[in-house]
Amino acid sequence: MAETLTPTALTLKDIAREAGVSLATVDRVLHNRPGVRPDTVRRVQAAIERNAFQPHVAAAELARGRSRRFAFVMPSGPNPFMQQIEAYLGEMSAWLAVRRLNVEMVATDVFDPSVLAASLEALSGDCDGVAVVALDHPSVRAAINDLVDAGTKVVTLVSDVPSSRRHHYVGIDNIAAGRTAGALVGRLAGRKSGKVAIVAGSQGLRDHAERIFGFNQVMASEFPGLSVLPVLEGRDEDDRSEQVLARLLAKHADIVGLYNVGAGTQGVAKALSDAGRDKQVVFVGHDVTVLTRRLLLQGVMDAAISQNPGHEARAAVRVLLALARGEPILREQEKIRIDIVMRDNLP
Amino acid sequence: MAETLTPTALTLKDIAREAGVSLATVDRVLHNRPGVRPDTVRRVQAAIERNAFQPHVAAAELARGRSRRFAFVMPSGPNPFMQQIEAYLGEMSAWLAVRRLNVEMVATDVFDPSVLAASLEALSGDCDGVAVVALDHPSVRAAINDLVDAGTKVVTLVSDVPSSRRHHYVGIDNIAAGRTAGALVGRLAGRKSGKVAIVAGSQGLRDHAERIFGFNQVMASEFPGLSVLPVLEGRDEDDRSEQVLARLLAKHADIVGLYNVGAGTQGVAKALSDAGRDKQVVFVGHDVTVLTRRLLLQGVMDAAISQNPGHEARAAVRVLLALARGEPILREQEKIRIDIVMRDNLP
DNA sequence: CTCAAAATGAGTTGCGTACCTCAAAACGCC
DNA sequence: GGCGTTTTGAGGTACGCAACTCATTTTGAG
Numbered sequence: 039m040a041e042t043l044t045p046t047a048l049t050l051k052d053i054a055r056e057a058g059v060s061l062a063t064v065d066r067v068l069h070n071r072p073g074v075r076p077d078t079v080r081r082v083q084a085a086i087e088r089n090a091f092q093p094h095v096a097a098a099e100l101a102r103g104r105s106r107r108f109a110f111v112m113p114s115g116p117n118p119f120m121q122q123i124e125a126y127l128g129e130m131s132a133w134l135a136v137r138r139l140n141v142e143m144v145a146t147d148v149f150d151p152s153v154l155a156a157s158l159e160a161l162s163g164d165c166d167g168v169a170v171v172a173l174d175h176p177s178v179r180a181a182i183n184d185l186v187d188a189g190t191k192v193v194t195l196v197s198d199v200p201s202s203r204r205h206h207y208v209g210i211d212n213i214a215a216g217r218t219a220g221a222l223v224g225r226l227a228g229r230k231s232g233k234v235a236i237v238a239g240s241q242g243l244r245d246h247a248e249r250i251f252g253f254n255q256v257m258a259s260e261f262p263g264l265s266v267l268p269v270l271e272g273r274d275e276d277d278r279s280e281q282v283l284a285r286l287l288a289k290h291a292d293i294v295g296l297y298n299v300g301a302g303t304q305g306v307a308k309a310l311s312d313a314g315r316d317k318q319v320v321f322v323g324h325d326v327t328v329l330t331r332r333l334l335l336q337g338v339m340d341a342a343i344s345q346n347p348g349h350e351a352r353a354a355v356r357v358l359l360a361l362a363r364g365e366p367i368l369r370e371q372e373k374i375r376i377d378i379v380m381r382d383n384l385p
Numbered sequence: 386m387a388e389t390l391t392p393t394a395l396t397l398k399d400i401a402r403e404a405g406v407s408l409a410t411v412d413r414v415l416h417n418r419p420g421v422r423p424d425t426v427r428r429v430q431a432a433i434e435r436n437a438f439q440p441h442v443a444a445a446e447l448a449r450g451r452s453r454r455f456a457f458v459m460p461s462g463p464n465p466f467m468q469q470i471e472a473y474l475g476e477m478s479a480w481l482a483v484r485r486l487n488v489e490m491v492a493t494d495v496f497d498p499s500v501l502a503a504s505l506e507a508l509s510g511d512c513d514g515v516a517v518v519a520l521d522h523p524s525v526r527a528a529i530n531d532l533v534d535a536g537t538k539v540v541t542l543v544s545d546v547p548s549s550r551r552h553h554y555v556g557i558d559n560i561a562a563g564r565t566a567g568a569l570v571g572r573l574a575g576r577k578s579g580k581v582a583i584v585a586g587s588q589g590l591r592d593h594a595e596r597i598f599g600f601n602q603v604m605a606s607e608f609p610g611l612s613v614l615p616v617l618e619g620r621d622e623d624d625r626s627e628q629v630l631a632r633l634l635a636k637h638a639d640i641v642g643l644y645n646v647g648a649g650t651q652g653v654a655k656a657l658s659d660a661g662r663d664k665q666v667v668f669v670g671h672d673v674t675v676l677t678r679r680l681l682l683q684g685v686m687d688a689a690i691s692q693n694p695g696h697e698a699r700a701a702v703r704v705l706l707a708l709a710r711g712e713p714i715l716r717e718q719e720k721i722r723i724d725i726v727m728r729d730n731l732p
Numbered sequence: 733c734t735c736a737a738a739a740t741g742a743g744t745t746g747c748g749t750a751c752c753t754c755a756a757a758a759c760g761c762c
Numbered sequence: 763g764g765c766g767t768t769t770t771g772a773g774g775t776a777c778g779c780a781a782c783t784c785a786t787t788t789t790g791a792g
Contacts, residue, residue: 049778060741065780073739075789092482096443097778100747105394132713135439138394217729225687228575256729340572348717366479370695375732378725382564382603385722396748407771412750420769422759444748447777 048091057085068093095363105138108358109161110195111154111170114145117301118327120171122347123195130352139359151175158185167191167358169208172199174244191361193354196345197245205361208354210345210374212245216252216299218376219322222341223253223295224261226320231263232294235286239274239300246299249324253297264295272302280305287313298323307333326379334381344377346385395438404432415440442710452485455705456508457542458501458517461492464621464648465674467518469694470542477699488702498522505532514538514705516555519546521591538708540701543692544592552708555701557692557721559592563599563646565723566669569688570600570642571608573667578610579641582633586621586647593646596671600644611642619649627652634660645670654680673726681728691724693732 054064059082066074067082074082085091110127112120127141134141146157148171158181161168168185172178172194182202185192191205198207223234234257238246250269257266270286272279279302287293287309296319298306303323310316316338323330326344333339353372360367379385401411406429413421414429421429432438457474459467474488481488493504495518505528508515515532519525519541529549532539538552545554570581581604585593597616604613617633619626626649634640634656643666645653650670657663663685670677673691680686700719707714726732 051778061779062742062782063740066740069780071781075739078739092479094447094485094778095483096446097747098780099443100441100447100749100777101779101781103747103780126717129717130715132439133715135437136442136712138441214729218727221727221729225573252729346722352715352718365483368477368480368699370473370476371699373732375693375724376730377722378727378730380565380568380725382561382568382599383723383725385720398748408749409772410770413770416750418751422769425769441748444777445750447747447779448749448751450750450777 048089049094050091053082053085053089053091056089057082095365099138099363105140106166106359106362107140107142107164108167108169108355109142109144109165110354111144111146111148111157111161111168111172112195113148113171118329119196119301119325119347122327123351126348126351127355129348130355134355137359139355141355148173151177154178155181158182161185162188162190165190166362167193169193169195169354169358171195171197172202173197174199174201178202191358193357193361195350195354206357206367206372208350208357208372208374210376212248213252213255215324215343215345215376216249216254217256218252218378219249219297219324219343220253220256221260222322222343222378223297223320224257224264226322226340227261227264227294229263230294232265232292233290234264234266234295234297235283235290235293236266236269237272237279237283237296237298237300237302237306238269239302240271241269243300249299253299267293272300272305274301276302276305276308278302278305280309283309284312287315293319295320296322300324303327303329303333303339307338310338326385331384334379334384337381340380342379344379345374346377350374394441395436396441397438400429400432400436400438403436404429442712445710446485452487453513453706453709454487454489454511455514455516455702456489456491456512457701458491458493458495458504458508458515458519459542460495460518465676466543466648466672466694469674470698473695473698474702476695477702481702484706486702486706495520498524501525502528505529508532509535509537512537513709514540516540516542516701516705518542518544519549520544521546521548525549538705540704540708542697542701544590553704553714553719555697555704555719555721557723559595560599560602562671562690562692562723563596563601564603565599565725566596566644566646566671566690567600567603568607569669569690569725570644570667571604571611573669573687574608574611574641576610577641579612579639580637581611581613581642581644582630582637582640583613583616584619584626584630584643584645584647584649584653585616586649587618588616590647596646600646614640619647619652621648623649623652623655625649625652627656630656631659634662640666642667643669647671650674650676650680650686654685657685673732678731681726681731684728687727689726691726692721693724697721 050064054061064082067079144157147153151173155177162185168190179199179202182192182204186203193206193208194204196209241247257264270282272282283306321339322341323339324343326342330342357367357372397411401408411429414426494500498520502524509532515537526546526549529539529551533550540553540555541551543556588594604611617629619629630653668686669688670686671690673689677689704714704719
């Protein structure tokens with residue numbers, strides 16, 4: 039009742055014999071070095087395919103010798119989510135050291151396309167891989183493509199640039215995240231009818247816009263008893279979020295649900311509490327931070343949509359490593375799931 | 386604005402020089418081979434500590450040469466959750482091949498302690514690591530300890546044996562899972578008062594008992610309007626689950642919530658539908674399978690508590706590999722989270 | 733056919749470790 | 763001091779591949 043799931047090993051020598059060529063030629067094909075007739079290339083590749091040859095990664099790494107350099111290009115501001123990603127990278131240091139990986143953090147103004155593009159261009163050459171929290175803008179796209187052309191592996195993190203030729207996107211489906219938030223607000227509000235407020239950073243941000251889109255989709259189709267108020271823009275700042283929400287709460291006594299799309303959670307919570315309505319309004323937000331954790335435990339927040347920053351950090355490194363090594367990527371593993379976090383399943 | 390997170394590399398030669406001994410002695414210390422004076426051992430270990438020496442895993446692997454064998458000891462029955470774990474292991478085959486890992490599936494009757502213990506004992510010697518879905522029973526505990534003593538790395542999967550000396554447990558906190566289910570049933574039932582039913586496989590199973598415990602905790606403390614009916618035992622079988630639940634539904638017209646602790650989901654759903662109450666009763670169950678996915682999409686099930694079988698399979702392999710190599714384990718990464726899955730965040 | 737250019741073979745070296753042997757040195761004991 | 767034992771050093775080989783050199787063969791153009 040025992041079956042084995044894996045094949046046995048082959049070496050380059052076996053491939054050379056199989057293809058009827060020498061080791062040197064196999065090596066030339068494998069690293070597409072010049073000086074091999076197309077016909078011979080095909081023969082060697084056929085032998086590799088036929089035997090499902092997997093180069094011995096440990097040997098290759100040992101022979102190549104050099105350690106790899108990865109760079110993480112992230113926002114420079116005091117964003118708790120990004121800080122968590124940094125923290126998790128720090129926790130990986132032993133894991134990274136064992137694999138002779140150097141990870142470098144580059145803080146930059148990711149909201150200024152030209153600054154971000156310049157930061158990316160500066161990395162060209164001395165980096166094997168780059169993970170970037172990218173703004174979707176033509177000059178950023180061009181910078182990414184340049185890196186890719188230079189042989190650097192590029193992964194977009196949290197926020198994608200689908201039109202670029204980046205190798206991979208590590209982050210969630212923000213429309214689905216918005217839909218999930220909508221379903222939660224609707225269901226947790228119970229049978230009540232009333233109004234629902236949305237506080238976002240800015241509708242100009244791709245991920246925020248997508249979340250709002252998904253949220254409205256669900257509200258319109260499934261919760262006709264709830265009417266969504268116009269989106270408030272809090273610029274991800276606590277003060278501003280508090281002000282705009284406080285004003286809205288004062289105007290509408292029948293608000294039963296609230297969706298906070300981005301950051302500024304502190305201000306949103308304060309506005310709710312000050313109005314004395316923190317227990318009546320269903321409040322759904324994003325990300326598990328020290329703050330949202332406390333709000334969930336206090337019952338002020340009802341649920342947080344989370345995208346596990348630890349997983350994102352690790353996935354980004356793993357994907358870059360796999361890309362650099364030419365290893366397969368476990369897509370299922372690297373996919374970032376939309377977590378619903380409530381009080382009892384707080385991680 | 387760029388900082389590096391990782392130190393630079395050292396080799397055994399450096400350590401030897403540092404400690405004022407030869408390479409051979411360092412080697413003896415590193416693999417605790419005999420014939421080294423305690424004092425010298427200390428000197429070498431001090432040098433290793435002092436320089437935070439990390440052996441070059443690739444080189445070690447290459448030198449050691451042998452491929453590793455891991456065994457997964459799993460239930461033999463047609464359990465969809467276990468089948469998913471097997472499937473994910475299959476998807477990892479390329480990843481496994483690259484690392485020269487052989488994973489063997491051993492199907493056994495995990496509910497018979499002596500049979501399970503015998504299966505484990507049989508693996509002693511020719512396996513570097515074992516992942517086992519274990520029953521918590523003295524003879525199983527003894528078999529696990531024997532494996533550990535023989536140098537095999539042991540990981541318990543899904544169901545733990547905390548009293549054994551297993552190296553790691555890969556699975557969720559079942560009490561917290563039960564609490565989460567309770568919170569969901571309570572909150573999604575809204576303001577209604579009424580009765581809540583529980584269908585379990587058997588209260589003799591550790592994980593089921595723990596889930597029920599957590600569920601009752603939350604219901605008692607937070608939803609006084611809801612009264613929990615005595616636990617039904619469906620033995621994880623569809624037919625039996627359907628029968629017992631159908632009888633209960635007939636008897637109580639005011640059931641507003643239902644928690645299905647284990648398998649037998651098909652039967653539970655059928656009983657609900659046949660009674661024409663699938664839309665009124667809040668139904669929370671476990672695990673995302675083909676069936677529960679359909680039920681969630683249809684709106685019959687309201688939420689599934691999930692423990693990502695893919696993550697568990699990969700985590701088990703990664704932990705075994707790290708243990709075998711003597712690498713650090715990323716505890717945060719290997720921790721299995723309690724996922725709440727609703728229709729819009731179906732993975 | 734000739735000759736240069738292209739293609740290929742044969743070989744070396746080194747990566748850092750594991751594992752082994754054998755000789756030399758240091759040690760403890762009487 | 764002499765002996766046997768323990769401890770240590772020195773060195774080799776192997777692992778599979780990358781990256782290189784240089785000699786040899788093959789090829790195609792004239």
